Amino acid sequence: MRKNGRLNTAVLFIVLSLISLVYIIPLLWTAASAIRPAGSIYQYATPLTWETFFPREITADNFIHIFTREDFGIPLANSFIIASATIAFGVIVNSMAGFALARFSFPGKNLVFLLVLITFMVPFESIVIPLYILVEKMGLINTYAALILPAVGNGLAVFLFRQFFAEVPKELLEAGRADGASWPRIYLQILLPLSGPAIVTVMVMMFMFQWNALFWPLVAAYSNRLQVVQVAVASHRLTEETHWAYLFGSALVASLPPMLLFLGLQRFYVRGISKTGIR
Amino acid sequence: MFREAKTGWAFVLPAFLLLCLFKIAPIFVSFAESLQYTGITGEKTFVGAENYLFLFAEDPVFWNSVKVTLVYSLLVNPLVVVTALVLAMLVNVRHKFAVFFRTLYFIPAAISFAVVSVIWGIVLDPYYGLANGFLALLRIPPQPFFASSGQALLSLVFLIIWRSAGYWMIFFLAGLQGIPQEIFEAAEMDGVNRLQRIFRITLPLLARTISFVLVTNTALNFLTFAPVYILTNGGPCGATNILMYESYKSAFVNLDLGRATAISSVLLLIILLFSAVELKITRASFEY
Numbered sequence: 001m002r003k004n005g006r007l008n009t010a011v012l013f014i015v016l017s018l019i020s021l022v023y024i025i026p027l028l029w030t031a032a033s034a035i036r037p038a039g040s041i042y043q044y045a046t047p048l049t050w051e052t053f054f055p056r057e058i059t060a061d062n063f064i065h066i067f068t069r070e071d072f073g074i075p076l077a078n079s080f081i082i083a084s085a086t087i088a089f090g091v092i093v094n095s096m097a098g099f100a101l102a103r104f105s106f107p108g109k110n111l112v113f114l115l116v117l118i119t120f121m122v123p124f125e126s127i128v129i130p131l132y133i134l135v136e137k138m139g140l141i142n143t144y145a146a147l148i149l150p151a152v153g154n155g156l157a158v159f160l161f162r163q164f165f166a167e168v169p170k171e172l173l174e175a176g177r178a179d180g181a182s183w184p185r186i187y188l189q190i191l192l193p194l195s196g197p198a199i200v201t202v203m204v205m206m207f208m209f210q211w212n213a214l215f216w217p218l219v220a221a222y223s224n225r226l227q228v229v230q231v232a233v234a235s236h237r238l239t240e241e242t243h244w245a246y247l248f249g250s251a252l253v254a255s256l257p258p259m260l261l262f263l264g265l266q267r268f269y270v271r272g273i274s275k276t277g278i279r
Numbered sequence: 280m281f282r283e284a285k286t287g288w289a290f291v292l293p294a295f296l297l298l299c300l301f302k303i304a305p306i307f308v309s310f311a312e313s314l315q316y317t318g319i320t321g322e323k324t325f326v327g328a329e330n331y332l333f334l335f336a337e338d339p340v341f342w343n344s345v346k347v348t349l350v351y352s353l354l355v356n357p358l359v360v361v362t363a364l365v366l367a368m369l370v371n372v373r374h375k376f377a378v379f380f381r382t383l384y385f386i387p388a389a390i391s392f393a394v395v396s397v398i399w400g401i402v403l404d405p406y407y408g409l410a411n412g413f414l415a416l417l418r419i420p421p422q423p424f425f426a427s428s429g430q431a432l433l434s435l436v437f438l439i440i441w442r443s444a445g446y447w448m449i450f451f452l453a454g455l456q457g458i459p460q461e462i463f464e465a466a467e468m469d470g471v472n473r474l475q476r477i478f479r480i481t482l483p484l485l486a487r488t489i490s491f492v493l494v495t496n497t498a499l500n501f502l503t504f505a506p507v508y509i510l511t512n513g514g515p516c517g518a519t520n521i522l523m524y525e526s527y528k529s530a531f532v533n534l535d536l537g538r539a540t541a542i543s544s545v546l547l548l549i550i551l552l553f554s555a556v557e558l559k560i561t562r563a564s565f566e567y
Binding site: 009012013015016019020022023024025026027029030034048052093094096097099100101102103105106107108109111112114116119122123125126127130131132133134149150152153155158175183187200208211212214215218219226231234235236237246247248251253255258259261263266267 | 280281282283284285286287288290291293294295296297298299300301302303304305306308309312315367368369370372374376380382383384385386387388389390391393394396398399400401402408411412415416441445488498499502504505508509523526530531534536539540543546547550
């Protein structure tokens with residue numbers, strides 16, 4: 001019995017390792033190619049050698065090039081600005097709505113809640129074209145607002161905050177009221193400081209959404225000044241003569257923030273996504 | 280509950296307005312626009328169902344996209360769900376290494392579709408790609424992948440699985456861990472073998488999760504954009520020209536908003552239809 005268990009574990013480990021090759025190989029190759037001297041990338045793809053994955057010569061030239069010659073810093077900064085603004089507005093606006101839905105009864109509440117549920121079932125990509133028509137009418141094409149505002153109101157975030165606030169003891173709020181605190185004050189000084197986990201979950205969710213966005217920024221803000229990081233990576237690939245080394249470099253840089261965020265805040269990320277579905 | 284209508288509305292109002300403006304209004308705009316014709320100068324004329332009639336009656340590009348979209352959807356969604364389920368079952372053990380593999384399988388989900396497309400575009404390059412390097416080791420001749428109309432759609436399906444299976448694995452893992460251990464112990468005492476355990480116990484108990492993942496996946500995959508935009512432009516020969524991409528081209532390359540919104544309305548209808556059918560099938564086959 002014991003021996004059988006150990007054998008099973010060994011087989012499982014081998015199976016999992018084999019599967020992981022499909023994940024590790026492309027990622028490792030991307031990383032290796034980003035630090036290899038430009039021009040020698042395909043040289044090591046066929047035939048395969050150990051140098052395919054472990055470059056003999058390492059250089060930072062590809063990164064230096066994309067930042068000094070191609071202004072990759074601009075799209076990076078734009079994406080950081082857009083993600084930060086979305087998070088700042090998004091946490092406030094959606095947590096306020098979550099608070100109202102969790103704690104107050106008011107006419108039209110059921111309608112608002114239904115609306116929240118509908119919006120998180122309609123995927124963003126499905127409304128990009130009509131959204132473009134609307135945002136153009138508002139005169140916001142090629143502005144930061146076009147990239148930030150549509151992502152601020154978020155049905156899923158409202159829902160997460162609502163669930164979270166519903167579990168805060170009622171006595172806490174009533175005590176605040178008894179002390180003569182106004183509702184905005186109770187929200188700011190009692191509720192928000194308690195809701196760290198929900199806030200982090202929503203922050204991670206919004207950061208991932210904005211940092212990885214391609215379709216909407218592509219159509220809503222096509223000026224170079226407003227280029228975001230994914231559009232910059234895509235355009236590296238789509239230029240007439242693709243410089244593979246720079247493409248790998250920019251892909252690696254573009255992936256680092258979300259990957260580090262994910263590895264650092266795995267707990268919150270997983271909690272966020274599994275709350276969306278189960279039950 | 281606090282019965283303070285004014286306070287309640289004050290707190291909910293900003294989010295309510297933003298959601299109405301940027302999430303709900305576009306749905307109506309899309310429908311309204313699909314009933315109009317936009318001239319070169321931007322003036323709009325009401326044309327009723329004409330955009331739709333043209334699509335259905337005399338638009339072979341549209342019909343090709345419908346076909347490609349359906350084939351793509353029927354391939355990618357079951358494959359993603361099965362892969363995610365298998366991965367979840369494999370990593371659902373109490374070993375330190377299971378945590379490592381979970382994290383690893385999930386990593387692609389943290390990377391954008393744009394970057395994933397770039398990576399696989401190069402790995403699957405027909406001339407110098409890494410994949411052909413591996414095939415050469417196995418003495419298999421180089422394959423064209425995205426460059427051939429025969430393999431492009433399959434390559435796209437593979438790319439989507441690679442990017443998203445680990446993400447949905449998390450949902451199944453949560454579902455698996457919610458199954459009480461006693462059920463398995465009881466089954467073991469009754470002499471149930473491993474296959475029976477999976478098909479008679481685990482899968483029925485995961486029915487709701489499976490149904491959720493399948494439906495959500497279907498909707499999301501119908502809306503695949505980045506890989507098609509970056510790698511194939513819908514080609515070769517329309518082999519990957521899914522409706523989503525065709526509506527994008529119609530709107531932003533050919534500047535025909537009427538056709539574009541008509542296509543996306545059709546796409547939305549297909550998504551709803553698929554979701555309904557999938558809900559029905561997954562419910563029916565797991566009911567006992």
